[in-house]
Amino acid sequence: MLLIGDLHITSRYKDKILAELQSFVEAYPDEKNIIFLGDYVYHFSYDRNALMSLYHFFLELFKAGKHVYILAGNHDRLGNNFVFEEAKKAFEVMLNVKGEMINTQHVGQIKFITEPMLTEIEGEKIFFFPYFIDMENAKLEMGNEKSRTVNRSTLPVIQTLIDSLNKNEKLSGIANQILLDMVEKEKNLTVIHHHYINNTKFPGQKSIFHYKDVALDEAFLDMPDIKMISGHLHQAFAHKNYLCTGSVRSTSSLETNQMKYLRTYSNPAKAGQAAQMEAHELNINPYITLEETGVIDESVLLNQIENVREANRKNLSDSTTRKIKFMNKKNINLNSLYLSLKVDNIDYEHIEKFVDEDLRMKIKDIKLKKNIQDIEDIRENFETSGKNLSESFADRKQILKEYLQSKYPNDFQKYEETLHEMKLL
Incomplete structure (x- = not known):
């Protein structure tokens, strides 16, 4: 199967994003299952034209016979509705009473996933666990709490969270209860979700999230019968049984020195073996930040980018459940590169002191930033x-x-x- 992380698509980058996705899918014609991990909407704007282009891409995959799984992310809400709600309803009309797509021998399937869903893909049990788009429906997911048979002694914090007056902590309680319920029912489960993990510092990450951010309990990271995959966080990493794919592009200059990837995923042939993954590097709009070390020319820059690449690969090395193979080492197109230099004194009038003239002509944008010690x-x-x-x-x-x-x-x-x-x- 193919895994595609957060897109946050905009008109500015839609052509590049969709071209990369098309090329990736074409490189693996035998891969039938394609999983989008959420967050199609850009943080700060609802770009209808870009989202419609993405929807047309979904339709092309559908017509090509692919099975497309579209998980809802936390940014994919318009009011209390999923951003592709009308498309979701249209495809549901095409389902027969057995839940199978009409004329499946000629076309593929599209599943817009806005509620928890257990399914099997390529012989692997997968639990899709989207972000709660409709908060009221999220509360209904709990049903009658007293009738639930899950042993909460496994995660006693759940009851405390559900009783909390904080809305997000309450949602965290509901989310943890739903996942614990599924984990206790199903063994050897792969969980594809769009949530934070509580109180955990992951490789390469600066932020730590908590229940108030809507988070799953960190105890799930040590459960031997599950593997977890998500997007949501934009820098890719692996930790214990958890793989975060990251986003396909940088959504702001804060995502500097981050390499982006698309991935293939193969279920292990035997239980207990590591899953096989191939990571394909993307360079849609890279941001690179370097310390001042004299005049930087193209050779110095490329060497520094290689250091960044190795640091990012190291963030993906801490995994007990997956073997990750890096398939390509793409030369970054300097015309799309945003370069920031940390300097002691900002002096654009004499920028030649920092960046070689030939390199300046090739790079999309250069910014000098004051090197202020924390x-x-x-x-x-x-x-x-x-x-x-x-x-x-x-x-x-x-x-x-x-x-x-x-x-x-x-x-x-x-x-x-x-x-x-x-x-x-």
């Missing part, structure tokens, strides 16, 4: 340097002030105000 790093440096000193705390304050004044003369006032607020000065 306040936490400053505090850590101060604490480390003061460990062996016998001076009073007042002396240490003076040492810190002198250090900041000498190291960051232009930014000293800002740091001084912050450190006063922290009562370090």
Whole structure:
């Protein structure tokens, strides 16, 4: 099967995105099952033209005999409805009472997944667990709580979450109950979801999410009978039984130094064996951020990009349930590259001090960013340097002030105000 992460499609990038998807599907003509992992809508705008182009792509896959699974993500809501709700209803009309598509010998299938669904694909039991699009229906998923037979002692936090007055914590309780129910009923299960994981720092990730963000319990990561796959987070990683595919493109400059991938997925031949995956690199709109190290030319840039590539591959190495093979090493088209350089002093008038002229003509955009040390790093440096000193705390304050004044003369006032607020000065 083919796995496709968050798209966040817009008119600006739709042609590139759809061309990459078309090329990927054509490269694997025998792969019948294609799974889209959610988040088709761009964060900050509903781009109808781009979404219609994506829908037409779904239809082309359908006409080509593919089985297409379209999972709802957290951004795919218009009011309380799924962004492709009308298309979903249209395809449901085409279903007979057995739930099989009419004329299946001539066309494929499309399933718009807005509710939890257990199915079998290529001999593998898969539980699709979309984000809750309709909050009221999410609550109904619980049914009558007293009638449920699931042993909550496995995850006692569920009851606390369901009783919470916080809406998202309550939804977390419902989500965890639904998943626990399924895991206890089914063994050797693959869970394809669109949720965060509670209180876990994943490889390459800066953020940690919690129940208040609508999250699954971290205990699922250690359950031996399940494997989990999701999009949702935009940087790909692997951790224990969980693979996050990431997004197919960078949605903002915050997603810098991230490699993007499309994936094939093959079920292991025997229980207990690792699944086989192939990762294909994408470079739709890459953002790269580098530290100032003298004048950067194309050779230096490409070497730095290779370091970024290796760091991203390392984020995918921590998996006990999958073997990932990286299939290609695409040369980044410099005309689509957004380059940021961290420098001590921003000086666009003399940008030749930072970037070689030939390289500047090739790159789509270059930004210089002030290389400001994080306040936490400053505090850590101060604490480390003061460990062996016998001076009073007042002396240490003076040492810190002198250090900041000498190291960051232009930014000293800002740091001084912050450190006063922290009562370090």
